[in-house]
Amino acid sequence: MHEVIICEKPKSSEKIAGALFPDAMKKKHGKVSYWEHVEGDKRVTIVSAVGHLYSLRPRQSNEEHFFDLEWAPIYEIDKKKGYVKDYLNVIRKFAAGADRYIHACDYDIEGTLIGFNALKYGCGEEALRKTSRMKFSTLTREEIKRAYQNPIEVDYGQVDSGAARHILDFIFGVNISRSLMKSVKAATNRFIKLSAGRVQTPTLAILVEREKEIRDFKPVPYWIIRAELGEGIIAESKRGKIFKRELVDSILEKCQGSDAEVKDVRVRDTIRKPPVPFDLGTLQSEAYRVFGFSPKKTQTIAQNLYTEGYTSYPRTSSQKLPESIGYEKILKNLAKNPRFGVHIERLRGPLKPHEGKKEDDAHPAIHPTGLLPSELSKDEKKVYDLIVHRFISVFGEDAILQTMKVELEIGEEEFSFSRKRVSKAGWMESYPYTKMEDEEFPEISGGDSLAVRSVSADERETKPPARYNEASLIRELERRGLGTKSTRADIIAKLYDRKYIEGKKIRVSPLGENIIDTLTRYCEKITSEELTRQFERELEDIMRGKISKDRVIDEAITEVRSILSDIEENLRDIGKELYRAYQDSRVVGECPACGGKLVIKYSPRNRSTFVGCSSYPDCRTVYSLPKGASVLKSLCEKCGLPMISYGRPRQRACLDPKCGKKKSEVEEVVGKCPECGSDLIKRSGRYGEFVGCKGFPKCRFTCSVDEVPEG
């Protein structure tokens, strides 16, 4: 009897094998591990998927629209997924033809589909008839054993629901994206990569909405009345923002010549609880706040740390640390590193983590495993240290923040100021990433009279709502239930890649706005959360057997067909507008030669981007860009051209490399050196200008200015 257990990912196959058959033989086929266990005449093989092994593709790639889809190995569709082939081959080789199968992927819709497809296409359809299902929510030994001893049936509602999700996303996303690109092609015969989707488009719409709020914002002036009392004390009027100038004047007059009488001094202790353990979103937020890392970068690093065994599974939404992870042992191991040891020594038992609200059935919060890394890159070390310090501080004692609040009266006008200091550091000592307030408390008590140096009105303006950054946008997506913890960072990266958005404080480009405008006209649903909500309702109904998968898909096809035909009717107009917005998005400044627009261009021949005049070929102004450079919004003070940032660490410079330099420092390339092939540079020497090789002193070729070799 041959039994096969199929798992979702390598890590869980290792745990499942270890829990059920501690003596099983770990085997390798290429880089991929699997387990074999023999018990009398029963042989058990444990194999693993690596997430989705199969992906959708159109059955006929030459059709105009893609409604007829098929599952194919993901490595055939996506060249970057080559590593999946080895896993699938292990399944094909060692799992096909078994007598019994156990589907042991995560117990959720995607997990059920991953196992189903692996069995159906990797082991053959007959495998499905011999399959039972393990249901577990955590990968603890006890729960794995219990799930193995009490198998259930595969939930085909989940399978259909999962497949429908993939198909619906493809039908909406790919077809609408293609029609947008087609419109540009029809109008201009050019290709620009454009896209729309159930998650990315509402995300862009959120940003566009904020962009419009900022644009339409009318700042209103207001005043804050401040009194300077000496010794660095500045008190503010308790009225807060005052919008009437006359009121400001009358208050200032009232305060004239009076001392400040201290009405009340209150010192209070407030407790600051330790932070909660990291789920992926909070780790991404914190790494952005502390190091400025993009969420995608943090996610990649966390994935590496996990793969190396230093930290736990990163794609979790849990802020809980169950006791079963073994607090003591992890801390004991971490303490071997004195940098962590000093903090761990301070912890007092019994160990109890301060947990957050969010839960995840499949994984605990992100935590160090206790295995100390030997070699980490600079950035990996930053993230690792952050995770370790967070983990330790979660067990720390409460900190105490002391607040002093002083109420004053100056000529019957009420003022106040406050001071803060941490009086007991507690966990804050182990978490060097938060600010510890340490303000002086002045010696003041009720009834005192203080001299007033000056009372003045500070004029300010109301500010528009802040722009999102990547971290705050991820939080917003989470709040709205758009995307998943694993995909949000990628979705945002995609919006940057399409040039829909730009900057750390995210601005929407004209192209991004036009995409939303166009889709609002032709397919408003895809620009809002409505589509996600509709999917959720439909997938729920499929799961419960209230509606068939095929009916939901047929209805979606009808809907998308109608959207596509609406777009088709105005194809050229849509394309013209999109292309114009695309051009506007690339404008970085004004051409100093002809007054036209400088735009970012791409040279396929050199495979590089550069800045050139949009009036080419009439105007041939060009500026090369260093590799990886980005053009900034700020302008050079000397010449008015845009600034660029480039290199590592990032440096800023004018787009024009000659700007601000003396003539002698400017390298003017006039040709190629016939001896070594380097650039020939115009130089000025004692006897006037001459041309020399850039490779000097290695290559000593020189010639006069009018002798420059051709080519």
Added chain:
DNA sequence: GCAAGGTC
């Protein structure tokens, strides 16, 4: 080429 969702 195009989506969104798993994962190394």
